[in-house]
Amino acid sequence: MARIIVVTSGKGGVGKTTTSAAIAMGLAKKGHKTAVIDFDVGLRNLDLIMGCERRVIYDFINVINGEASLNQALIRDKNCNQLYILPASQTRDKDALSQEGVGKVLEELGKDFQYIICDSPAGIEKGAQLAMYYADDAFVVTNPEVSSVRDSDRMLGILSSKSRRAETNQEPIKEYLLLTRYSPERVKLKEMLSVDDVQEILSLHLLGVIPESKSVLNASNSGLPVILDEKSDAGQAYMDVVARYLGEECPHRFIDEKKGLFGKLFGSR
């Protein structure tokens, strides 16, 4: 059986799709057969971030409605043959999703994939609820600012009460915190919440901190998941996240301010 991971946040624009693309690529690169599903019906983005927008023929809704088979709709990634993308429909809305339909697609995918990443839309409405309903693990993507933290907190409440695992009294969804767009410099200036502040409010297992980085925007523009940019700090941070998720010990990086040559020489704080 595949492990189903939902990437969610409540708030929009915090980096869910970037994270979904990076995590999916990371897991696939480690040799795990992985599928990533765009649940943002009507606001399709994942195909752009993954650079496969020209290859979309059939989508998730077509599969749910039985208009196409799963194999017809799945797009194999051009950089990694272990990774498949199931794009959202751009012409429909979230009402086209149904709990049974999503369940059927996930069950079929589960037969020959090891990991299924569900890229949740923003909000706490139908699309987001269906994205997390069947999940085994949840990556809660949060920016270090109060409104994002509160929305994540709300989403955590929904994860613990409205999922299949909650409704059938199984072991609850495993929740992980992913702090994105983190800037140690701005934390120092008190313009941003620190890792500790966020941890204190959410009391959640920290899977990783992704630094604010130009490489993320560059990666999106070029349609390559940022994790493939091995030189970039954000790419390395996502690699750490995947390693930690797979159970490897990996110290947290990018939490403290970068020291310039001058700082290193004189050990200034």
Add this chain to the structure above:
Amino acid sequence: MSTDPRQLHGAAALEIKTSTFSVPTLQLASNDLEAIGQQLRQTVEKAPDFFIHSAVVLDVQALNNKHLPIDLKKLCRLVRDAGMFPIGIRGGNEEQNSLALKLAIPNYSTHHPVVAEPTKTKAVPPKQALGSIPSVKLLTLPVRSGQRIYAEGDLIVMAPVSAGAEVIAEGNIHIYSSLRGRALAGVPDNTEARIFCSDLQAELISIAGNYQISSNFTAPKGKPVQIYLQDQSLIIKDI
């Protein structure tokens, strides 16, 4: 076996901890033992993995409401024959409860533990039967923003209560962590109820309908406090 006392110093031989379990309850609607036995067997046959060797709580409240007597001893035998183990009785009258104790079956109160509906109940709390244990609701996971927890008795939370969350109890509220949301104890009119918490950063606190919002009270951050009602006003005091 060695009984070297030095070995005992390291680790205690036992520890008693509270855990919550979900146990099926057998809600009886009829006192016809033959029908019960037959239906039990059928149910168990359908999902043997689930029911065989499972613990079960006998709920006789509906029977007692209809004044239908039931032979507890025979009922227990039926349940055991079906492969399950009765571990408690709920909603029994005094006679049934004492009989159950003789059969080594503990009594449970009839309060339902989960109320997640976003509506405030204005109903008067049911009077507790003499001798029954007052219901206590224990939460070990954080109460998240947007969640509303209602306890018919006391409420104990061993994790943070987030901003935007609401914890409501007819009895006292104990929070062994930060309280950042709202806490309403003693609803609707129990003026003796108190709120205890180890770090008060609440949006709102209320006892028996007397409330204060955070801008109107100051509390030392990170210090355990208790809140109680005195002459219609809320008193916040260090513990």
